[in-house]
Amino acid sequence: MQYLLQLLISGLAIGAIYGLIAMGFAVIYKSTGLVNFAQGEMTMITAYIAWTISTTVSGNVFVVAFGAILGAILLGLVIERVVMRPMLGEPVFATVMVTIGLAVILRSAINFIWDAYPHGLDVAMGREIVRFGGMGVRTGQMAVIATLLVLLAAIWAFIRYSKMGVAMRAVAADDRTALLMGISATRIHALAWAASSVIAGIGGVFFRPVLRSVANDVPTRTQGVSGNHPGRARRRARLRPRRPPDRHR
């Protein structure tokens, strides 16, 4: 039972990450009517930016968070200006295809700028284990769930009640009429891309602390299986050369 609850919390934490990424999709959809296929890549780039800051500048969690958010905002604004704005007024299908192209470009850009190996983002926080009722929960896991809930409420209230939020919905519904009312559709789009990039980026940055804590606290299926069946583990070892430890997640 306890094990189940432990798994449940870990699952919720991972779910919260996916929730953040999904919210990134939703913000862009709400204001532009587009599905952004490059959302995953944008998430990844922000995570890489956070990692770069943590290894080169400072591992301080606030420095990393500030830098990553700034980077995410810039990323969103640049994508909107360079890639999406020329597509204004073009058919939705064509624009969605452009985001697929953008995904390929961003993925390759990561290989080009950094590399294709997994890295561990190490900030000084989120590793402490809080115990209650015999269960251990990492503060990182709690933080990601709390972040999701707070952002969810904030974004909902923003889109529902604020003037900018209503304008987002208006632009998504009919951007030309929005223009006629003096709403600058491009400014609204830029805001949406920046916000979406930040939200998804937060998800990306949380990936490492949350997933690692899963791997460390809970025996994953592969570990369990290999422990019980040495023969299979040996077969797997023969088939796949062992990866160097620093690349191992």
Add this chain to the structure above:
Amino acid sequence: MPTTLPIPTCSTAPQATPAPDCLLEFRNIRIVYDNAIEAIRDVSIAVPEGGIVALLGSNGAGKSTLLKAMSGILYTEEGVIENGSIRFRGEDVHRLPPDELVRRGIVQVPEGRRVFAALTIDENLQMGGYTKTSADARERRDKVFVLFPRLYERRDQIAGYMSGGEQQMLAIGRALMTDPSLLALDEPSLGLAPLIIDRIYEVIVRLRDELKMTVLLVEQNAQRALDIADYGYILETGRVVLDGTAKKLTANEDVQEFYLGISSGDRKSLREVKHYKRRKRWLS
């Protein structure tokens, strides 16, 4: 001669000058879509302050294109003003972005109403007042509610569920939220029952008489428009073919025949009418 033409002036209109102080003016404008299709060819139109100017013409004459040029949204359809200018209060405005035009007091109610269907009436009006401060917007909204009590009754409803007439009222109300000095209406009678059209037109007249608003009324329904307009222009395939006071246009034999559906004398066969139409080109 420039020296004899005081600026701003309405004297570039091809024929009679409607009024000396003119709010909006299209000057020898030429609009091309996609670098290929000439939608407007050398059109000059003057809209005097405080009047209703009707812009008439059949489908594809270029009426809506002129309004899009006025609101600065031609670029969304690959349209370009190749020649001429649009002047508002004596200033060139055809290079300004749409939001700046709204701030200066030009607004249009687009063809087909185009209310934000998923938004409530209140939110639709709020979007009309986007360029205003929230205090100003609230004040404007109360004025709109006075003009359209129906909107007040239903202000928390989703706009898409309203009837066509109510949507048209909302579209006009939303445009009034911008506090315009020039209100352009693109076919406000489109798809509405005659009784509803009467009410919309009553409001347009009230806007001119009570709020001293200048109205540019684009219509296919020439009869209705000329009933309330002070001045009219008739557009055909991108050119102004006739203009004059509403009274003069209504009395014009050709306008009666082609736009008002009043037959003069004997009934002609369709073939004769077609032949006649081809022979008698406007401006000839």
